[in-house]
Amino acid sequence: MTTSEEKRQPEITLTGCGYHRVLELISDKWTALVIYALENGSVRYGELLRKIEGISKKMLTHTVRKLERDGLVHRHITPIVPPTVEYSLTPLGESLLEPMRSLRQWIRVHDSQVMAARVNFDQTYNKDNDSPNLEDHL
Amino acid sequence: MTTSEEKRQPEITLTGCGYHRVLELISDKWTALVIYALENGSVRYGELLRKIEGISKKMLTHTVRKLERDGLVHRHITPIVPPTVEYSLTPLGESLLEPMRSLRQWIRVHDSQVMAARVNFDQTYNKDNDSPNLEDHL
């Protein structure tokens, strides 16, 4: 019955698409920033909190926990009082730096083109005003 | 006053981190899937809808519009009735494929390590039960 004119079922699924699966690891609001902060070696919790602008304790903890669960980040506790907690990339996490850097390189090269495309798009399909603030969500 | 013991301001910002800025382009739920669907050439709206499992018209439209606004996807309308709309990657969009493919390659190689890390994490910090369903959000 499915011989000649087979109904084609969807070929692309969330769980089957490699693009989507990596992005799940690194695409919430703060994950990329934390990885960036750990690129040059281990950093303490409080330091991360100060280095990453705008992050709250809640979100920092949430983000490093998720990274730890996925095996990308290691958490090292020195059990003194008060406690010292160092975070660092695991070898697995470091192996992800290379593909991530090529992404970053892409935006460095093409950022202006993206910006230009946005301005052009917003002008073409004019957002029903003539003196809008073009900066999106800054 | 900020000579010797300068208070160090945050070094890492959402708008300053290249990692974060690229991810903004490609990291919502369906964007990666749409790019994947367009990797081999232009595809019609209805085809995308059928090829990508679970996507709704609303989200497909939303996703391709965002991609178009960012200059990654081109929208070509053939004004007949009923209309035909083809979507394809722009040169800018195609240039993004290379770094994205290296990300995808990474997950292909390291997926099992991530999965193993998760199982290990969940067992170590046991989620207060002994027969949990380990599959997260499938």
Place this chain on the structure above:
DNA sequence: CGGTATCCTAAGCGATACTG
């Protein structure tokens, strides 16, 4: 110091119905 707990809002997303 390095976190949790709680509450609350805003955004993302899905379902359904309607349209040129």
Place this chain on the structure above:
DNA sequence: CAGTATCGCTTAGGATACCG
């Protein structure tokens, strides 16, 4: 065929306070 419009849910995320 290729979309909008509307509604409502569910989650991500922010603010604040408390804890070992």
